[in-house]
Amino acid sequence: MKKVNNIAVLTSGGDAPGMNAAVRAVVRTGIYHDLNVYGVMYGYRGLLTDDIFPMESKSVANIIQRGGTVLKTARCLEFYEFEGRQKAYENLKKRNIEGLVVIGGDGSFNGAMKFSQEFDIPCIGLPGTIDKDIAGTDFTIGFDTAVNTAVEAIDKIRDTADAHDRLFIIEVMGRDAGYLALHSGIATGAENILIPEHTTTVDDIINDLQANERRKKMVNLIVVAEGHEAGGANGLAKRVKEKCPQLDTKVCILGHIQRGGSPSTMDRILASRMGYAAVDALLEGIHNVMIGIVNDKVAYTPLDKAVKAKQEIDPEWFKIVKILAS
Amino acid sequence: MKKVNNIAVLTSGGDAPGMNAAVRAVVRTGIYHDLNVYGVMYGYRGLLTDDIFPMESKSVANIIQRGGTVLKTARCLEFYEFEGRQKAYENLKKRNIEGLVVIGGDGSFNGAMKFSQEFDIPCIGLPGTIDKDIAGTDFTIGFDTAVNTAVEAIDKIRDTADAHDRLFIIEVMGRDAGYLALHSGIATGAENILIPEHTTTVDDIINDLQANERRKKMVNLIVVAEGHEAGGANGLAKRVKEKCPQLDTKVCILGHIQRGGSPSTMDRILASRMGYAAVDALLEGIHNVMIGIVNDKVAYTPLDKAVKAKQEIDPEWFKIVKILAS
Amino acid sequence: MKKVNNIAVLTSGGDAPGMNAAVRAVVRTGIYHDLNVYGVMYGYRGLLTDDIFPMESKSVANIIQRGGTVLKTARCLEFYEFEGRQKAYENLKKRNIEGLVVIGGDGSFNGAMKFSQEFDIPCIGLPGTIDKDIAGTDFTIGFDTAVNTAVEAIDKIRDTADAHDRLFIIEVMGRDAGYLALHSGIATGAENILIPEHTTTVDDIINDLQANERRKKMVNLIVVAEGHEAGGANGLAKRVKEKCPQLDTKVCILGHIQRGGSPSTMDRILASRMGYAAVDALLEGIHNVMIGIVNDKVAYTPLDKAVKAKQEIDPEWFKIVKILAS
Amino acid sequence: MKKVNNIAVLTSGGDAPGMNAAVRAVVRTGIYHDLNVYGVMYGYRGLLTDDIFPMESKSVANIIQRGGTVLKTARCLEFYEFEGRQKAYENLKKRNIEGLVVIGGDGSFNGAMKFSQEFDIPCIGLPGTIDKDIAGTDFTIGFDTAVNTAVEAIDKIRDTADAHDRLFIIEVMGRDAGYLALHSGIATGAENILIPEHTTTVDDIINDLQANERRKKMVNLIVVAEGHEAGGANGLAKRVKEKCPQLDTKVCILGHIQRGGSPSTMDRILASRMGYAAVDALLEGIHNVMIGIVNDKVAYTPLDKAVKAKQEIDPEWFKIVKILAS
Structure with missing residues (x-):
């Protein structure tokens, strides 16, 4: 089944604690499956500026407990233009990169969606945001x-x-x-x-x-x-x-x-599991989805569905707040 | 529907962070529903020694963030004898206590089960243990x-x-x-x-x-x-x-x-929700169950079922451990 | 030498972590020397409103690790009027209180100084402020x-x-x-x-x-x-x-x-030592001084000197900042 | 006055939080004074195995807040033999290293003392130990x-x-x-x-x-x-x-x-100050001393004096313990 040989990973949007744990999981799971894994610096910007480098198992040693993101992150307006995305594609293509893992929020998935619709680079999104406002998952990395x-x-x-x-x-x-x-x-x-x-x-x-x-x-x-x-x-x-x-x-x-700050146990485990599942999905030929965890199971949501919806808040919580604060 | 007027709460077994948050939730939810809420010191031992006192909203002020348990806890071998449970019953009955919330682990539920089978005091169990080894709930208070x-x-x-x-x-x-x-x-x-x-x-x-x-x-x-x-x-x-x-x-x-230590956000919220649900259950006439959270919803498990089973660990986690530690 | 029988303690000005440790030390050292120790709520305001109560060893159990102040604190403009101080004096006098420990900053010492100049209540100041801007001590409680x-x-x-x-x-x-x-x-x-x-x-x-x-x-x-x-x-x-x-x-x-927050080890030790020294000073007949620690030894500074001066910052630190941040 | 051009730094003995902050200060202060600064891996062992590398300002970026030591540490029995020290000397000499900063405890100073007595490499010791049992300084890095x-x-x-x-x-x-x-x-x-x-x-x-x-x-x-x-x-x-x-x-x-763990503010500042002072001492021609802080001032203690003595504990502390725990 496996035909993928080269993948890349980037972090995008606001940083969230646990992003490093996710990067570590993508890199090591990839290497375990004999893939070459590339890191992209500064999110989509690095795709355009060709700030892309091969990662090894050691590149992600001792980062599971670190806040921020070793791959850095940035805004990149050019990626929201077609020309920008084309440049990104060329930089990936010249390394034969056949899959891209994007760790970020709904804005980042929006970009990934457009990108994968136009070019043949399958994208997998991992929900990395402290805001927890993404459909298709019970938890987001960092919350x-x-x-x-x-x-x-x-x-x-x-x-x-x-x-x-x-x-x-x-x-x-x-x-x-x-x-x-x-x-x-x-x-x-x-x-x-x-x-x-x-x-x-x-x-x-x-x-x-x-x-x-x-x-x-x-x-x-x-x-x-x-x-x-x-x-x-x-x-x-x-x-x-x-x-x-x-x-x-x-x-x-x-x-x-x-x-910032060292990620909690839950965020480290969540990020590890999602990073592992992202590589798994690429190997399985599952494309252009966000990896979520729903009822403690991995769930796939098409990237465009991960963009739009929001979770709902049960109104009973407000009753609880009132009663308990009394 | 509501016929309950007096309830009691105790913590039993090894202490777990979040027990105070659960006590607070039981007390304040009870008071909100115009119940008298009694605290029992030192777990089942306090039932036998009549170490029982009325609690007010203020009794549980500023404890949501504290480790340990303000109600203290202890082993009590006598409660595992019939005579012990009878003494406990008398002490509850003389205050017209019609419901007992037991925050503890499977051993404590075992005791509660026996007690409620012999005497007409409905018991509600809240899973309070750092070991997370209780069936019928995805999480336990303190884990x-x-x-x-x-x-x-x-x-x-x-x-x-x-x-x-x-x-x-x-x-x-x-x-x-x-x-x-x-x-x-x-x-x-x-x-x-x-x-x-x-x-x-x-x-x-x-x-x-x-x-x-x-x-x-x-x-x-x-x-x-x-x-x-x-x-x-x-x-x-x-x-x-x-x-x-x-x-x-x-x-x-x-x-x-x-x-010990100040409970995490998750444990505080879990304990608050469970304490609230425990009083709710007593008011609804739901008896002799443990309150669990399964897939983010309140779930009731008969106390004797909460005793025996254990959760299962997905073997894929071990694959993840190996791959990611590489 | 000892003629003191009754003392009081209050916290004043902005709260600082370690104030509770200082209160604990004053209370327990006083009790050890067979004094009656009174707590005054809300700083000087409690002196005026007669919010004064006898404290026991248990009153200060388990507070060494707590932020804030169990005696609370408040602004009290009336105490800066002569009439206010007279009322305060009467409330102390009717309990035969012969010494007052004031935990606070320079503003609070200012008030204590005026008070002790007008009335025969010896005051001891303990520097409790996160700002560390008080002369006569190397450290302040909370910094x-x-x-x-x-x-x-x-x-x-x-x-x-x-x-x-x-x-x-x-x-x-x-x-x-x-x-x-x-x-x-x-x-x-x-x-x-x-x-x-x-x-x-x-x-x-x-x-x-x-x-x-x-x-x-x-x-x-x-x-x-x-x-x-x-x-x-x-x-x-x-x-x-x-x-x-x-x-x-x-x-x-x-x-x-x-x-806020649980005080650091240094603040707990500093506060314990200062509270102990404050009672010691009252027993020794040392009056109207602030307790400081200078070069790891207890030092007394007249309250009016503690008010005015500030510590100096060695300019070499700025050189260090520049060099190390390079 | 300055004749030094090349210095080296190592960490030795048990690791202590703040060692990284000290390494950072040595490196950046050295570079500020146009020195070449070499890092030695694994303490004295790296001197023998020639595990020595040039450091730049960036080599110590973002380590002030990290526990452990980026230079690693190890026991090295060979360094306590003359032949071992000779090998160490040769590896330093071939790089024209004219000063060695040793961050460690009394055992490490012992080694440094012997080394500097036999060979013309001035050594400066920085007290890095969580035990605080070193004469000539009020505080040690890590305590x-x-x-x-x-x-x-x-x-x-x-x-x-x-x-x-x-x-x-x-x-x-x-x-x-x-x-x-x-x-x-x-x-x-x-x-x-x-x-x-x-x-x-x-x-x-x-x-x-x-x-x-x-x-x-x-x-x-x-x-x-x-x-x-x-x-x-x-x-x-x-x-x-x-x-x-x-x-x-x-x-x-x-x-x-x-x-382990992220160093406290005090340890970071202490380590920064000591690392800065170590380079300063080498530039001033002060040799074979330990840098201490005594009464908030830098103090030099000959390395052999730093080895033997211990600080004394004031017996009054035990009285305080008894009184306050009551």
């Missing part, structure tokens, strides 16, 4: 680490909130997806969570804060997704300060600390 | 934290192994279950993993070490489940030293550090 | 933890900076003191550090960035003290973006995560 | 990280001790030095500490345990230095179990997790 980083940070903020009887409004990443906010909020016992996917409004939050104040509950943590229409933590804080000027309100924007 | 603790420790050991070109044999907990060893081994890129559920033998490991030595691969980490018949890390090291005396072999037994 | 928290965060940001070839401008706390910025910058290999105590200017930084760009060094971390006149990280970023528009520049304001 | 690692582990064990009302006997590293045990014991509120430098005996500990049992204090943590004559944790546990059979006694040997 578990990022949410644990956010939780550790919020735990620290709670120490201070408790010491001072304060309200903290904490913004977490996730672009327009609320998973990071939801999970980190539940795990830290946040008094409220504001995410794009749910109907809690700024007015609801202000009502709750006023109710809490009446019953002398002064310590409050509110976790907000950066992409919420209220304008993130600063937007919400502005509204809260207008309506509850007597509260001691502070804002924390966790920011980029959520991207 | 994710324990495995991350083990992984952080092994990452540190790898620093030293690399610096010295050494072989480290590392023993992790799990009694006769190999999940902790398997997951921590994969996540740290261990060269070999020795668990009761799999056919890798001590001889296989020695062969691999000798092969690695021939190709000058001197840094080796082997993760062993404490319950492996080789006799844990010390047993394995003895055999290795006999056969490979020239290797610089060190043993680390991670031990009790794997039990 | 080591805060700087380690900042370093862990910046390490994560470096992962992302490396992955993307980016410039990150990172703001750390410290008000108008640069210790947190200096230490966290050196420890993370920051390319530049901007602090109020030193002559590096925004123009210097821009020149360096342009020089780095010319030699293709695109990953740059700059750590800025929040109190720098450039206007913190946002102020600096604005200037950098004007002058180096082609750089991919991101801002991170670490904020309140630097205050 | 602060190791003690924080031990403290984090013991904090976790306390969670379990509390949950179960247990006695834990915990063994920490340090060979025949008690600093790690003393500091980690104070910082975790250990009930007792057993170290070679102090007069507390096993009988004292048993008496204390019996007294604690009488007053129902069942949670006890005892920290033991591995080099205590009682035979470490296992030796002590044997004696305790004989005398106090009713206690639920568990043993934890923290072991090699104390060596």
Whole structure:
């Protein structure tokens, strides 16, 4: 069955912890199957600039535990032009590369889809994003680490909130997806969570804060997704300060600390499994799919389906948040 | 539908990180539903010694992030005698307690099963064990934290192994279950993993070490489940030293550090969800089941079924270990 | 010599990790010497509102490892009025409290100084601040933890900076003191550090960035003290973006995560030693001093001297920063 | 003044976190002064086997935060023979290396001393050991990280001790030095500490345990230095179990997790400062000394004086331990 001899791997979009574990798995699984595995630096940009190099087993030694990505990543507008993709194709073709593993988010899959439709390079996507907003998989590489980083940070903020009887409004990443906010909020016992996917409004939050104040509950943590229409933590804080000027309100924007750091066990295992499955898929002749894990089994989703849909958040979680934060 | 007015909660068996989050969820969900919630100290022992007290919302403030269990835990041989259980029943009955939530492992469920068969106190089990060896649930409270603790420790050991070109044999907990060893081994890129559920033998490991030595691969980490018949890390090291005396072999037994510590995000969320579901089940009249999460949905398993079976480990993981550690 | 029978302890100003360890040490050392030890809630405010309670050995069990402060802290403008201090005095006097241990920063010592000058309550100050900007001591309680928290965060940001070839401008706390910025910058290999105590200017930084760009060094971390006149990280970023528009520049304001968290070993030991020394001083009749550690020995500084001076930063550190970041 | 053109650096003895930061500082400070800096692999062994290579600024990029040592380390008995040292000399001489920086413990300094007495290669020692048992410096590279690692582990064990009302006997590293045990014991509120430098005996500990049992204090943590004559944790546990059979006694040997891991802020800064000072000393013509930090200033100690003496432990610390653990 196996006809593939040369494959390449790249990381694209925002970096996510576990990307290195995925690269390691692709490289070593490839070598195990006697493939030549090429690394591409700086995502799609490296395809265009011919920043491509052969990788060995040693190239990926001791990286499973590292944050970031040894292959680096970058934006590359040219790849979204046909001429760019053609240049990319030529650089792959001259090395006889017959399969490309793209570790990244939906934007990156979008590019891979276009590329594979135009040229005969099968692409396999691995969902690497801390936002967890990709259809066709229960987990994405990086989410578990990022949410644990956010939780550790919020735990620290709670120490201070408790010491001072304060309200903290904490913004977490996730672009327009609320998973990071939801999970980190539940795990830290946040008094409220504001995410794009749910109907809690700024007015609801202000009502709750006023109710809490009446019953002398002064310590409050509110976790907000950066992409919420209220304008993130600063937007919400502005509204809260207008309506509850007597509260001691502070804002924390966790920011980029959520991207880096040594990946969690779950992300390392997930990335290892997905990287292994990506090579397996190429060998099996399965093309232009994203590797997902659904109910603890490998699942293939066509790259264009991985692009569009989003997971849904069960509304019962909001009931749980309310009850448990009481 | 609701006829329950008073419930109690206890933690039993070895402590596991996330037990406090589960207690918190039981207490607050109970109070939300206008129940009186009693805490029982020291597991079943507190039932016998009448160490039972009413809990309020504040009793569980700021414990979601704490390791250990505020309700403490203990062994209680008397509860495994009929007289002991009768005393327990009387202490519950005099407070009109109509439901008991038991957070613990299979041994604890065993006790709960007997108790509920003899007396009219419905029991709900929550799987709280770092060993993850319970049927009817994909995850147990404490496993994710324990495995991350083990992984952080092994990452540190790898620093030293690399610096010295050494072989480290590392023993992790799990009694006769190999999940902790398997997951921590994969996540740290261990060269070999020795668990009761799999056919890798001590001889296989020695062969691999000798092969690695021939190709000058001197840094080796082997993760062993404490319950492996080789006799844990010390047993394995003895055999290795006999056969490979020239290797610089060190043993680390991670031990009790794997039990404590602030629970991971996943364990906090899992425990919160399960605690919430436990009260829900009692209110719904669902009795004598363990709450599990299967494919991200709440699942009920009769307590006697939760006792016996074990999850299975997919043999493909061992192929992945071999390929990725290469 | 000992005539003291009753003492009180409070935490004041911004919370700092290790305050709980100091409270524990004061309470247990007092009890060991057969004193009654009172806790005062919410800093000086509790003195005025009579929020004062007797503490036992158990009151401080298991808090040495906790961030925040179990005695809470608050601003109290009234204490800076004579009437406020008189009320405070009356509340202490009615319990025959003959000594007050104040854990806080220079503002808090200022208040203690005024108080002890007007009323016969000897005060002992313990330097509890993450800013480390207090004369008379080599270390302050909380600094080591805060700087380690900042370093862990910046390490994560470096992962992302490396992955993307980016410039990150990172703001750390410290008000108008640069210790947190200096230490966290050196420890993370920051390319530049901007602090109020030193002559590096925004123009210097821009020149360096342009020089780095010319030699293709695109990953740059700059750590800025929040109190720098450039206007913190946002102020600096604005200037950098004007002058180096082609750089991919991101801002991170670490904020309140630097205050909380489990104290480091050094902070726990420092706080334990200082709390022990504070009671010792009261028993020895040493009054109105701050306890410091200078060259690893306990040193007393009159409270009014602890207020004014600042430690000096050796300019050689800036040479080291430059050389090592190269 | 400067006549040196070529220097070399190696790490020797047990690895310690911060060694990489020291290597980085030596390399970059050397390059800043236009020196050629050579790295020697595997400590003294690399000198003999000619495993020596030129280093550049990039060779030490992104290692300040890594545990272990990129130069690796090893035992080398041959270097303790004259012939071995002669071979080492020849390999240095053929590269015109005029100065050698040795990062290690007292055993390594011993070797360096002999070497520099016989051959004209000036040596500078940097104290790199988690044991902190070297005269002429207040701190050694690695101690602060190791003690924080031990403290984090013991904090976790306390969670379990509390949950179960247990006695834990915990063994920490340090060979025949008690600093790690003393500091980690104070910082975790250990009930007792057993170290070679102090007069507390096993009988004292048993008496204390019996007294604690009488007053129902069942949670006890005892920290033991591995080099205590009682035979470490296992030796002590044997004696305790004989005398106090009713206690639920568990043993934890923290072991090699104390060596690795990302260095703490203090160790990174210490190592950076010492590496910088080492090159400075060679340029200044200061030879055959260990770089220490005493009262926050660089101090030089002749290598043979760094070998013999040990720091002293103030007995007052034991009084503090007793009082605070009460």
